[in-house]
Amino acid sequence: MGEENKQIYFVCGGGHQGLAMAAHLALNGEKVTLWNRTPEHIDEIMRTGRIYCSGEVNGIAKIEKASDNIEEVVTSYILVTVPSTAYHDVAQVLAPYVNRNTVIVLNPGRTFGAIEFSEELKKNGVKEMPQIAETQTIVYTCRRSDKNCVTIFAMKRDVEIAALDRMYLNNILRKMPVCLQKYFVAQKSVAYTSFANVGMILHCAPVLMNIGWIENEKVDFKYYYDGISKSVAKYIEKMDAERINVAKELGYKIESVSEWLRRTYNVEGTDLYECIKNNIAYREIDAPPSLDSRYIYEDVPNGLVPIEYIGKQLNVETKYITNIIDLANGVYDADFRKTGRQFPVQTITQYF
Incomplete structure (x- = not known):
């Protein structure tokens, strides 16, 4: 795949987990965009395109673009890192941009998060449901220390992931960044990822x-x-x-x-x-x-x-x-x- 055709991963959310994921992927050579509803929380990243990461992952991550305008950064592979209480709002914002070829991974789903997200997309007029998966927990044990700084204390092993429609899980994992794939273990049902919400x-x-x-x-x-x-x-x-x-x-x-x-x-x-x-x-x-x-x-x-x-x-x-x-x-x-x-x-x- 040519560099110009390389998958761009859209990290949805600019909190602790969003910054950790965006930095981790970018420092492993992936193209990443970032969105947050409140621009003040990511204004330094919007201005510089950089996230300073320390701990288990170290370096200055350069991302493609950060914005509070979702239309400027949304892609076909969406990694949702916002708190699950925001799923209702995020599903509403994403609804115009998703179809059956879109991948949405909820990091994490919490209990029945993928079900809620799917139901909200339907309420907002989505006819072709995207490929939705949820994780048991977030991969990163991390904390954001400033608007553009994050520390990753640990990378969790064997984080369970399941797709709402299990036929899509292999495709979701295959298209996931290689640096992220190794931290997940496939589960056959979102029942496991939901009840396993620790x-x-x-x-x-x-x-x-x-x-x-x-x-x-x-x-x-x-x-x-x-x-x-x-x-x-x-x-x-x-x-x-x-x-x-x-x-x-x-x-x-x-x-x-x-x-x-x-x-x-x-x-x-x-x-x-x-x-x-x-x-x-x-x-x-x-x-x-x-x-x-x-x-x-x-x-x-x-x-x-x-x-x-x-x-x-x-x-x-x-x-x-x-x-x-x-x-x-x-x-x-x-x-x-x-x-x-x-x-x-x-x-x-x-x-x-």
Whole structure:
């Protein structure tokens, strides 16, 4: 393939994950464009076309173009890295530009993200559905430190990926950048990637159990190392068991968060607490600077809520998950069940 005909990869979203992915691909010789709804967040990249990357991937990445105007940067291979709470809006923006030859990879889908994205495209008039896939989690453990700077602390291994229509998965992976392909392992159904959403287990309860420290401007602490004590870890293991039981009732065997940590980060530990403490990649991850965090605004409505909702339909108890949803509603004066993903079992199983 000539350089002029080389695939250009469109990274949709300019947050932590978007900058990490755009920099990683560009530093591996891929052509990359970048879009973000809020231009102020990427104005330095728009001006210079450069992203400064450190950590597991080092260098100054040069991208083709960054813009807040999607028409200027959209291509036929779309890597969505925005929080899943933005899928409704992003699907609406992308709808005029997609067709059956378009690939959309949601990084990650969170729970039933590919289903939601597909349903939103249909509502916005898309007749030829694109080839949609979702990942279990994002490949990168990373943090953006400035508008055009990102640190990649680790690259996760064997991240599960599945296509909404499984017949397209081979094509989606074949056209994916070679530097990215090696981090994924194919799954036969989005049931696995959705129920294997570990973010909702690792994020929600620790934030709510560390409210005082997060709101204390005099205190900085490491989210995983300091925020997840033995007692917190034991509680989220109970939530994790409920997630696994809901999936099991539908016929899917899902690994625990501890098993996922051992597989993904190659760590050792007899329980969740030990696995987290032995994970070098987590040592420098700071706690959210405020309660205004995707760890709640994304992971409660698009993680815990759909698990609880499916559990109720299947008569599977989720009392520990329910406790955290109730606490989040009270602390944030919100109704995350109302805004969250509540799909009937018959709706999600038609995609499985």
